[in-house]
Amino acid sequence: MIISNDRLRDIGEFIPQPDDDILICRCEEITKGEIRRACHDGIFTMEEMRRYLRNGMGLCQGQTCSKLVKGIMARELKISPLDLEPATSRAPMRPIEMEIYARDGGNVG
């Protein structure tokens, strides 16, 4: 019996790479190395990664980096990117001022 979600699954050692300092998440300034290292901390899903490192949690909400993060995680976890779930999507689709959000009374009902 194979259980793929066993979090003790061996993904090998963390091996530093020369471009580990390159930023992947531009908004929250998360590097490739941080993402790779987090995989070795047991971070196996996109959702966990966002919560662990804040990648994709900045102003743009992962619109620029989620595909990049997925690729890096898949390589590190030695799986196909298709085995990782799509990045979370949360409303609002664009950042909106609280004052404007608060003003929704005009045509509710």
Place this chain on the structure above:
Amino acid sequence: MKTTADVIIVGGGVVGNAAAYYLAKRGVEVLVLEADDSIGHGGSSRNGGGVRQSGRDVRELPYAMYGIKHLWPTLSEELGVDVEYHQGGNLRLALEESHIDILKGQAERATALGLDVKLIDGKEVHEINPYLSDAIIGATWCPTDGHANPMKTTLAFYKRARELGARFISGEKVVELRKFKGRIRSVVTESGTIYEGNTVILAAGYESREISKTVGIDIPMSLFYETCLVTEAQPPMFDIMLGVATAEIYGHQCDHGSFVFGSGTGLEPSKVPDSSDLRVPALDVSANCRCIMKYVPMLKDAKVVRSWGGWMDITHDHVPVISPVEEVPGLLLACGMSGHGFGTGPAVGLLLSQMVVGEKPICDITPLRYDRFKSDR
């Protein structure tokens, strides 16, 4: 793949992960089963991050206080992940006289148990936190309360427990418990796998109810939905946890600079209870913003970048069940956290590990027994 362990923990939330950590630290073989693909998918990562004693029931206060005194201050160091814990105090705010009455009662009950919490007037509130609305007429002030990052805390316990050898399996939904010769023994999952252990800790939030029913135990609890929103980063303002007398909102500014606030529309009790439906209702974020601006008007220009929702497992008396089950020896319950699970998570995890290895617990938990619920008619 090994399917047996000394202790099987059902639920990879903050309580399950903390229990796994404290058990692994005590050399106990642990296996954690999480139904979702992600560890910490439920309320553990969806709450407002409060680490509080004020406002807690007298039955919870002993371990809530223990956690703040002995566990939270060193947690980041211990787990090797910055969980962003800040002991900046908690202000529970009042806008009108009726609110003061609510706060007075809470302060009196907590003070009686030795908690440093006092009622202060509007002027004192603004001395402590100048960023709040001038309309605030008073608050309770508990200087030893604080907040932390729920997502990182939950994953930090997981990471450290895993490093200590605890086995976690995600995407493994538990559907049944089985006894063997009078004791708990098997944990059956949706995929048909049967795990076996000497002790089973059930810490699966509301889902614990369906699971415990399979060994004849039903905990009276219900689902309650709330949402959170987070703003873009703001310049550092305060590290005080905020609450309000009416419990409409709660929140704080994170290390990151963003503000996280939890709230609802007030229509939550009529939301169809379905823990798989996490979608934020259409009226929610707007209502949340209006509420926040009543107390912190200067956030009006802060942009909301994200909102999310989660379900709380609320027991009939709003106090968790942390309890062994004599009818099912070896089964420990840690559920019905009633919205207090994050701040007390580390202490509850420690308590559970103590129950497993037979250590003297940090406090008396008999008031949290599963069979305390009685009809009042």
Place this chain on the structure above:
Amino acid sequence: MDESRRIKEHPIFGITEEKKEVHFTYDGKDIVGLEGEPIAAALRAAGVMVHRHTKKRDEPRGIFCAIGRCTDCVMIVDGKPNIRTCVTPLVEGMEVKTQYGVSDRPAG
């Protein structure tokens, strides 16, 4: 106003339509732009490349997507931080400042 970056004539669009000039400040300097164009366009026409410095690494950032998605071009506009300059129309008298983290001053 520095015209070198502006397209005055284009093989497909022909002669660029004239728009009303407006004055605004960039880090205190007076700059002339065109009314209603995105702030970012006016800055690029004026040769400004750096819109902000990041919080953690203090690195310069400028226009990246130009359609309001990546939020790399945010600046402090009329005192408000995190304004996406690529989708915010320029108005006479605007005060535009380089953003450092979320503040209008470099850290330290």
Place this chain on the structure above:
Amino acid sequence: MNRYDVVIVGAGPAGLSAAIEAAKNGMKVVVFDENSKPGGQLFKQIHKFFGSKEHKAKIRGFKIGEELLKEAYDLGVEVVLNAIVLSLHGEKELTVKVNDEVRHVKGDAVIIATGASENMVTFRGWTLPGVIGAGAAQTMMNLNKVRPGNKILMLGSGNVGLVVSFQLMQAGCEVVGLVDAAPRIGGYGVHAAKVARTGVPFYLSHTIVEAEGTDHVTGVTIAQVDEKFQFIPETEKHFDVDTICLAVGLSPMSQLLKNAGCKIVEDPKRGGVVPEVDELGMTSIPGVFAAGDVSGIEEASSAMIEGRISGAAVSEYLGYITKEELEEKIKVNEAALDSLRQGMFAPKNRGKLVEKTDEGIDVSMNLLKKGFVADEEIERFPGVTHRVGIHPVMECTQNIPCNPCQEACKKGCISIGSNITSLPIVVENSSCINCGMCVASCSGQAIFLVDEDLGDGMATVTLPYEFIPLPKEGTKGKGLGRDGKPVCEAEVVSVKNMKAFDKTNLLTIKVPKEYAMKARFFKAV
């Protein structure tokens, strides 16, 4: 509550086409778009489109946008701009930010046509100001009329990279090179050829090592990569540039659908994370449809047809047309869509090396690797023939869905036939009258009018020209080969510019006759 029959999110080609179709069927329609101009990406497209007449071929993208918008307005469609849809909820309720408030809007049906967003690649220095997306370059130059930079390196040889490179040059920027890590050009050969003949070098199997500069880009280093996309040492090349433009593909912008709880799948064939849809584009939420790039990356022409199908589908879903009427509409549109999805660049061929045309002719390898058809390869294509007197030379060498040339020639010199991806052929015994309509109507700028022998040792070549300054009659310069290198002396003998040419000028140059089949561009000296 504002209530509509159908709420459409996105006023691009798919959204507007859907709106038009739905309004035609009598529905109350609103379209929300976050941009200040409708038309989506169409408004940045200044090149002539491929396809056939019903796909609005040979019309420039922004004009198509204007046409769609006018049609929508005429039919009473409400188009709300600067309207940011924040979320989509149960009961098909949307929250929309309009001006300084949030509106709640409900539709009996919802069509999501939010389009795509650009993919990005990372390299050292990719966050420096001056590294921009290709879409950003288009927005700046074609909407804001500001040059994004002076000297630019383009990364990506798909249609976006090729088209934007050409547009950058039209805006007066210098493109120092076009780079792609893939071993072959990804976009249409004709798009590549019109860039290559101006002298822009292509660097295939190359990628960016580093963007240089402290405050902004001042240079870039590229290097060759092996089959595994690893840098090959000592192949670095440096360029002084102030801008690096990234055109490395698009991804469906499906966040709104995902947030709403639609079933989402990752499908590389459709370009990424897309909603699960039925054959009419309905997602897993009944009454919520997806159309255009959001449900699979394709060309704008396909998005328009998908939009029409989607508009018809919601009309039937809500009872505004009968099932039979829907089927009839689907039949027509599917046929159109099908014709667009044929040929070498059909979705089924994505990522494949097609070595022969449908006609069985070997594809030009030079075109795939360097961006131009080599002199020795060009003769094998059916559009290239030799005759006495003036005649069209069609350097159209790949099966792409496009046929305006056939229609443009009123004398019947050009034939493509019923299959619009076939290569054009010169009809025997037809007589060319040198009207130039074929040259101007070829969206790929691949048709030339050639008189190979004027009798005095010279020849004339008439070529499409969309740059400024426009050379005048009598201007002397060089004839450039397909590779953009000077091959001979040349003199402009005529410049034609008619309304029907739609801004494509026809430049006739006189060259020595041995260069009649070699000189394909003109550069004044």
